[in-house]
Amino acid sequence: MYIIIVGAGKVGYFLGKRLCASKHTVSIVDKDKDICEHVAKELNALVVNGDGCDPDILEEAGAKRADVVAAVTGEDEDNLIICQLAKELFKAKRTVGRVNNPDNERVFSELEIDVPVDSTMIIGKIIEEEVSFSDVVKLMSFARGKLAIVRVDLSKDSPVINKPLKEVLLPKDSVLVSILRGEEVIVPRGDTVFSEGDDIIAMTLVGGESQLINLLLGKL
Numbered sequence: 001m002y003i004i005i006v007g008a009g010k011v012g013y014f015l016g017k018r019l020c021a022s023k024h025t026v027s028i029v030d031k032d033k034d035i036c037e038h039v040a041k042e043l044n045a046l047v048v049n050g051d052g053c054d055p056d057i058l059e060e061a062g063a064k065r066a067d068v069v070a071a072v073t074g075e076d077e078d079n080l081i082i083c084q085l086a087k088e089l090f091k092a093k094r095t096v097g098r099v100n101n102p103d104n105e106r107v108f109s110e111l112e113i114d115v116p117v118d119s120t121m122i123i124g125k126i127i128e129e130e131v132s133f134s135d136v137v138k139l140m141s142f143a144r145g146k147l148a149i150v151r152v153d154l155s156k157d158s159p160v161i162n163k164p165l166k167e168v169l170l171p172k173d174s175v176l177v178s179i180l181r182g183e184e185v186i187v188p189r190g191d192t193v194f195s196e197g198d199d200i201i202a203m204t205l206v207g208g209e210s211q212l213i214n215l216l217l218g219k220l
Helices: 010-021 033-042 055-060 076-088 102-110 119-132 209-217
Strands: 002-006 025-030 046-049 068-071 094-099 115-118 136-142 147-153 175-181 184-186 199-205
Touching (some): 010 033, 094 102, 102 115, 147 209
Parallel strands (some): 068 094
Antiparallel strands (some): 175 199
């Protein structure tokens, strides 16, 4: 894929490094000339020095042929503008916007950013899980805020323990993505049997999490 990353701070740099290692074609945009020079030396990517909110800069970075435009600057306003320009002006197939202020996630979704990533929320959930040993963690939402990925740790009291998936009636518009069992990653199939301690990764519509949780854990 051809991917444009706007913002070459730590998030943008390591994202670019990972995508380059995965053999994607990457273009990185940043306002800071010194940062651009450093990134150009470190990564096998096209680096453009300029304001990603400027359509000419996005075009120079290859926005007309980009499969994905990821705006990961430290400014939500810039990330919104960049994603909207990419979508409306350059017809990018997919836009990803970093949400720095969690209060802005709804705005990102309403303005049809394909994948708003609220890093604060994700990190917060991870911290809460470690501190409280909570058995449910909502990881993130995407698809314009309509879908959510949920992680559920099955306790010994779970009503689905020792049952095969084909005997478990999932809520409407919910699907199990994977089961983490120790070091093993299992792709769920009809004859897959749930075990105590399984980490279930599931996808559901936003608002339907409680039904899924109640089914898997027997509680709200």
